[in-house]
Amino acid sequence: MPTFTAYDGTELAYHVFGDGPPVLCLPGGPMQDSVYLGDLGGLSGHRQLIMLDLRGTGRSAIPEDVESYRCDRLVDDVEALREHLGLGRTDLLGHSAGANLAVLYAGRHPERVGKLALITPSVTAVGITVTGDLRRETARLRRDEPWFPVAYAALEAIFAGRATADDFEGIAPFWYGRWDDAARAFRAAEDGQKNKEAAAFFAADGAFDPPATRAALARCTSPVLLLAGEVDLNSPPGAMTEFAGLFPRAELVVQPGAGHFPWLDDADRFVASTAGFLAA
Numbered sequence: 274m275p276t277f278t279a280y281d282g283t284e285l286a287y288h289v290f291g292d293g294p295p296v297l298c299l300p301g302g303p304m305q306d307s308v309y310l311g312d313l314g315g316l317s318g319h320r321q322l323i324m325l326d327l328r329g330t331g332r333s334a335i336p337e338d339v340e341s342y343r344c345d346r347l348v349d350d351v352e353a354l355r356e357h358l359g360l361g362r363t364d365l366l367g368h369s370a371g372a373n374l375a376v377l378y379a380g381r382h383p384e385r386v387g388k389l390a391l392i393t394p395s396v397t398a399v400g401i402t403v404t405g406d407l408r409r410e411t412a413r414l415r416r417d418e419p420w421f422p423v424a425y426a427a428l429e430a431i432f433a434g435r436a437t438a439d440d441f442e443g444i445a446p447f448w449y450g451r452w453d454d455a456a457r458a459f460r461a462a463e464d465g466q467k468n469k470e471a472a473a474f475f476a477a478d479g480a481f482d483p484p485a486t487r488a489a490l491a492r493c494t495s496p497v498l499l500l501a502g503e504v505d506l507n508s509p510p511g512a513m514t515e516f517a518g519l520f521p522r523a524e525l526v527v528q529p530g531a532g533h534f535p536w537l538d539d540a541d542r543f544v545a546s547t548a549g550f551l552a553a
Contacts, residue, residue, distance in 0.1 A: 274332050275288075279336075281337070281338065283333070283335075283337075287324060288326070289322070289323055295321045295322075295363060296320045296366050296390075297323050297355065297363060298371075299371035299375050300330075301368045302370055302468075304329065305330060305463070306326060308331060309463065311536070313547070314536030316543075316548060339471075343477050343480040345377055345481070348374065348382075352382060364388045373481070376391070376398050379490065380490055388497070389498070391500070393500065393507065394516065398483065400486075403507075405432050409428075420446045424445075424446050427443030444506075448507070450531045450538030496522050496523075498523070498547065501527045502532045502535050503531055
C-alpha cells in the first residue's frame with residue numbers, strides 16, 4: 274500500500290488503479306474510506322485513478338489534531354500527495370462531499386488543476402441552497418417504485434424536523450437509481466467505512482467561506498464537468514445547473530435514471546461521460 278507523509282507528519286495512504294495520465298480522486302462521505310469508489314465503474318480502463326484515503330479513513334493514520342479534519346485543512350493533504358507523486362498540472366475528481374475539497378483545492382491552487390470532474394457534488398463549499406421543494410420534486414420522480422410510500426413518508430419526517438434514525442435509514446432507496454440487491458449491499462457497507470468523528474469536524478466553523486470560494490472559482494480557467502444523477506436527492510440537477518454557472522468553462526451532464534452513485538447505476542454511461550470529458 275503506497276503512503277506519503279502529510280505536512281504534520283500524518284502518514285496517508287492511497288490506491289492506484291489502471292494506467293495512463295493520472296486523476297487524483299477525492300472520496301465523499303464525508304470522511305469515508307475511498308474503497309466505496311471502487312474503480313469508478315471501469316474508469317480505470319481509461320485513466321490511472323489515484324484514490325486518496327483521507328486522514329483518519331481507510332489505511333491512512335489518525336492525526337493528533339482533530340481540527341485537521343476540517344475540509345480547508347485537507348487541501349494541504351491533496352497538495353502533499355501531488356508533490357509526492359511528482360505531478361505538475363493534474364486532473365482532479367471529487368465525489369459528493371469530496372467535491373467540496375476539490376473546489377477548495379482548485380480555488381487555492383488553480384494553476385495546478387488540469388481538468389476538474391465533480392461527480393454528484395455537495396454544494397456546501399459554494400453556499401448553494403437546495404430547497405426542500407426541489408428535493409421533493411426529485412423524489413417524486415420515483416413515485417412508481419414499490420418502496421416509495423414508506424421512503425417518502427420518512428423524507429417528509431426529516432423535512433418536518435421529527436425524524437428518527439429509522440427515517441434516515443428509510444430514505445436510503447432514494448440514493449440509488451435501482452434499489453436492488455447490489456444497492457442494498459453497497460448501503461450496508463457504508464457505515465463501517467466512515468470516520469464519524471472526522472465527519473463531525475469536516476464542516477466545522479471556518480472550514481468554508483462560500484463568497485471567497487465563488488470568487489476564486491470565477492477565475493478558474495480549467496475545464497469543469499458537473500455530472501448529476503437525474504434522481505439524486507443530494508445533488509439534484511436544478512442545483513447543479515446553478516453550480517455549473519460558477520465556473521467560466523463548465524459543462525453539466527445529467528445521467529438518466531442515476532442516483533448519487535452514478536457509476537453503480539449505469540457504469541458504461543458514467544465512464545463514457547467522464548472519460549470523454551477527461552480526454553477532450
